[in-house]
Amino acid sequence: MSREVEEDEDRLRQRRLEEVLEVKSLRRIISAYLNYPEAAEEDVQRYERSFRKLPAAHKALLSHYPSKFKRLRRCISVNSYFIFNMLQAFEPPLDMSLDVDICGDPVLENVPYDHPTGERKACSPFASTSGRMRCSKQDQALLQEGSNILCNSITGLTTDEEMQSAHLDKIPPGNFAGTIVKHDEQDEHGGNDVTGSNGNVTSSSHNWLDPSLQLNVPLVDVDKVRCIIRNIVRDWAAEGKNERDQCYKPILEELDALFPNRCKERSPPTCLVPGAGLGRLALEISCLGFVSQGNEFSYYMMICSSFILNHTQTVGQWTIYPWIHSNCNSLSDGDQLRPVLIPDILPASAGITEGFSMCGGDFVEVYNDPCQVGVWDAVVTCFFIDTAHNIIEYIEIISTILKEGGVWINLGPLLYHFADMHGHEDEMSIELSLEDVKKAALHYGFEFTKEKTIETTYTTNPRSMMQNRYHAAFWTMRKIKAATT
Template sequence: MEEDVKRWERSYEKLQSAHKELLSHLPQKYRDLRRCIGVNFRFIMSMLQAFDAPFDLSQDVDTDSQLDAAQTRRNSLDSDYVCHASVCDEVHTYPPFETTEQVSNCQPNSSDKCGNIKARVNDIQLDGAVQDGPSSISSADEVLNIMDDPRCLQDGAKAYQPRMEDTRTTGTEKMCQNAKKVSICGMDFLDPMLHLHVPPADVDKVRCIIRNIVRDWTKEGAKEREQCYKPILEELDNWFPNRSRERPPCCVVPGAGLSRLACEISCLGFACQGNEFSYYMLICSNFILNVTQAPLEWAIHPWIHSNCNMISDAIQLQTVYFPDLHPGSAGITDGFSMCAGDFVEVYSHSSQEGMWDAVVTCFFIDTAHNIVEYIEIIARILKPGGVWINLGPLLYHFADAISYSGEEEMSVEISLEDVKRVAAHYGLVMQKEKTIETTYTANLKSMIQTRYTAAFWTMIKDGNKQTSQ
């Protein structure tokens, strides 16, 4: 971001004197932008410092460039940068799980180490009673893992693998290392120690995270949440009207992002598990769930990264506070958890068959290499009579992978009509469907908006039809 400001300053300096006079406020704007950068930087450093990484950051890793697919796909929609929470980044750097079976044995109410991030907040308020230390939500450091399996060398969540030969540490990892060493006061982001070359893709992923914070955890994101999350929550409430505290229905949310939807479902009285593939998302959701102590505790400036389509400088420099809902005081239901890993790898395991009363997918199913496989797994993990609620478009994330990765990626791209036909084949019976107009991580005060006509449906698993193995 500092390089962007310098570029803007260089362009300003090239102006004729008369033109400079017309724009004499810009030098002050650039100073204000640096102050905003400092605010964002302090948050990022605090987030990294609070994260007890479950792997050795000094290890070099190698990346798989195909995992920039979703981000590149979303960014191409308009110049105001659009991203998709489920897959803004799909890079994981966790150490191995002991076995594939261990991660796949995640149970809705299990306390085993099965890849769960659970909110760890001291003296959190649950259902009106103060509980000391970890309650139904426990430590993230127990569980941020990834499978130690030959398949880890394939695509999906296994993108970062430790290498024996000498490789270069990524910019993101260096930032993680430096976060442990430097103060986050004042303008320390100008410290030469932090003047690292960060790949543009990593920069975009951080910007994507900041925009997703706005969507999920600020009052400014309330409109998008009302468009996307409210219909899902109302549908869950309608299908499970008599929820028991002792035996709450189990719901899984693949592509949970920063976990607001999963948190809201938990507050509704479900034993909810979010599943997330993105390491960036998991670091940030860990911070919000486990570290924040009060509502509106943190400030960011989410719109400073571009001058394009801004109505005013005041809008560009806007301060946004989060979280608008403090997770530790929200009345979360016992059993709330986050499972880190690839949806297919985790939930295709036989132990997951028939385990879930509900599956909720929001802007998720088009993240697949093979959407048929996603639908098959969703049908398999639902109990007979279980509910699948979906909202989202079909902007297939690997559709043009060759344009940025140089290699052709598997990408099964089918119409909405075909999606419904495939679902019916696996015993999922349509109960309700409509379309919902919505944006995604949009600056609603920008001069440009990308709107989706998202498909919304509720399907029920036919208990008389067996899903294939």
């Protein structure tokens, strides 16, 4: 066999391996969302078992608890209704029916469950900001290069707080959207087909939601779903306004002051937002008149942000109960079980600048590319830089992709997400002090123009008795010279 043929076969096997890994990873993420109702129900049953063990006299003091458990189940049902509609609106970029266990290839059969997907990444014109949950390797964005992005909005869906889990299979299917769609630009084809970006009609069959394809995922995966629900409040609810004012407002004011003539320029300034999660900060920057691009690694985030940005039709269209999963530090049952309406604004009518986009994939893989050198006028990092395995690499890439005179605005702590990955020999975590971070930035051609500390919370229940606060570092740096080699 010739060397060329062997190389072609190796490339083919590698592509098959990547596809299998991507399908396994995405199937796990979707299964985590679908496992949410069952995991939440198990929590309620645990509460009920503890209640039944109480002496009769103590039960009498808590006679309202059976009613509370009933209300909890109703809240779980409403959250599940939102999640299922979100999944119905998602069109996977991969063949989810692919048999990932019987591949006819012994190499593929021995692949670890959470193997990184590696090279597949794609830029797509939908917008999706930064979550504090750790993004493991299987969370990496799985979009295929060149895959069609579907542009459509869900129609005819309304939130019903009395909707029960048994009725969820009656919800009509929606479609994954690739761009923010005005509500007068509805699908003209009807049925279950939608038009792709190339004009072709694409099937929106949702057989990938078949129970036979679902996995029993660990509870840590379902915890990420609960984290997403809290992040929705931070970015897309009126109740999250205080946190947004603490974190996003200083960034937006700084951008506004640094680019005062942006509306008079022939082309708007460009701004990159790595760790763009659920999209509010990237959207607000776009509304200021910037060409704004978010970059997001976690498909948990991307599925949800796309749904909110592309499929919401009215303010307050959806109801969620974000605080029901913790009985600790509650002032009252009413606080714990209170509803939150989302979104607080209609993304399609927010006044975004043309060019608002989202690039799915690992920040290092996507932007450590020659085509990104000197492209951006501004880079904004909010609760992001401590998600790095190697924070110096982040700083180097930010310096490289900024234009001469470009600005880097940062706000956040140094929590270092991979600092406690004990027993994972392959995981690297470089944990610098703030002083060393500043030294690294100076080495890569930055000078400080503003620096202060901002006190803020992150996805905190504003009515909880416990409030975790960060003394977050806020700075503006300007790139004054090319990065030192």
